[in-house]
Amino acid sequence: MANYMVRAVRADDWQRLKELRLKALADPVAAVAFLEQYEEAVAYPDSVWRRRAADGQGHGDRVTLVGEADDGLLCGKLTVLVEGDRTQLVGVYMRPEHRGTGLAAQIFEAAVEWSWACSAVERVRLYVHEDNHRAEAFYRRRGFRRTGRIDTDPRASAFTAHEMELLRPRR
Known part of the structure; x- marks a missing residue:
């Protein structure tokens, strides 16, 4: 099993972050979860990737x-966005060869801890594509539950994504 360090991205990680995001968008299994398309992202100037890393x-x-990983490879990622009394987890991706290693659990644990450190945050939410059963099972094991709200995919309105959330434990 590989050893991983889970941390916030740094501004100087922009090239590795770009490579990981493009890999995610090119992955036919993972790409269904992203609104951004590979063709548009690969054309972005470096300034976009530098800003993403800095932000x-x-x-x-x-x-x-x-x-x-120990060798410096970025093996997985997710972004946490603060939205008032909740955070939203977006852009989740693990390289295929690092799935099932425990990395996703480590990153999710760090994301939830970061969310709870924001005093106003009462819940963490995410959306999971209706056909992404593996991801939904993973989220359920972390305590996320469907809210009943759905969102349609703007690229293919026949597909939907289910909102899932995790409530802050009682203080």
């Missing part, structure tokens, strides 16, 4: 958490 350092209303 994800966790100093404001968002953090991008990455799982870094």
Whole structure:
């Protein structure tokens, strides 16, 4: 089993973050979960990737958490966005060869801890594509439950994503 360090992305990680995001968008299994398309993202100038990395350092209303292997490879990521009394987890991706290693659990634990450190946050939410049963099972094991709210995929309105949430434990 690989050892990972889970941490907030740093501004100087922008090239590795770009590579990981493009890999996610090119992955036919994972791409269904993203609104952004590979063709548009690959054309972005470096300034977009530099800004994404800088904005994800966790100093404001968002953090991008990455799982870094001992060799420096970014193996997985997710972004946490603060939205009033809740956070939303977006952009979740684990490289296929690092799925099932415990990395996703480590990143999710860090994301929930970061969320609870925001005093106004009472719940953490995410959306899971209706066909992504593996991800939904993973989220359920972490305590997330469907809320009953759904969102349609703007690229294919026949597909829906289910909102899931985790409530803050009683204080």
